[in-house]
Amino acid sequence: MRGTLFIVAAPSGAGKSSIVNAVLSRDTSIRLSVSFTSRGPRPGERHAEHYHFVSAEEFQRMIAAGDFFEYARVHGDWKGTARQSVEPQLAAGHDVLLEIDWQGAAQVRAKVPDAVSVFILPPSREALEQRMRKRGQDSDEVIAQRMAAAREEMSHYGEFDYVIVNEVFETAVDEMCAIFVASRLRRGQQQQRHAGLIRGLLDQHG
Template identity: 75%
Template structure:
């Protein structure tokens, strides 16, 4: 069976990455597609784990070659999902999760109409501000710009199928996991998964 494609988006500081990492640890049938970015790694980030880090020249070469499933300029840096990170995993029957922004999500939905979109919101602007400051990686000016960008990002929540408010982490994680579980129980998927069982249940009894 072919896997399903999921998109998880959120404003910076909403806790998206923490939720995604916890979900991946819980469910081995979900594969995270690691995006490419033109920005340098932040302290503690590792190439191939958080992002594939390339310079802008290489990123532009990849765009020209059609290597990306989606790409966008985000906060002054390029980010994109390579086709080779998505299609082979779907073909193996794994669900693939794209952790991208609304711009990339729109591109993916244009190409894969059945992709399932999930948007994560913070419980308040104050909570968003506090979470950004806890990183202790950005200046006051950068935080102010990110808060302004977050408001714009959150205005696009209506383009997604599901909405999760990350106020209590465990509750939000359970809700995220439930979306993946419910998707696997859709009639079309279950008919493929249990084809022999269904045919046997509906067969006429021997005369």
């Protein structure tokens, strides 16, 4: 039985990675796809755990070779999901989670129409700016650019199946877990998973 592809997107600073990590520690049946990026690591980021960090030249070579399931240029850097990270896992029946931006999500939906997509919103613009400043890595000018980029990203929330507002962290984690559980209970999924049981229940001679 084929796995489900889950897409999670959010503007920078909305708490997407923290929510995803909490959900993955609760729901161990989901595999996280680690994206490739041409940007350098931020403090605390580790290669092959947070991202596969590669040069812009290497990224371009991978594009030319058709290695990517989806890719996009985000804030001047390349970001993408390798085919190898997704297709074999789904075929083997594993659920796969992609943490990507709205551009990547649109490419993935075109290839996998039954993917389940979730968009995370911050509780307010003030809260979003506060979270960006908490990192303490960016100047006012960079913060202003990131806020403008976040506004653009948030304008695409309507393209997603589900929307979570990350006001109370634990609630947001519970809500995302609920989406994943409900998605596995869809009729098509259950028909495949319990084909023998359903046949037996409906058998007139049983």
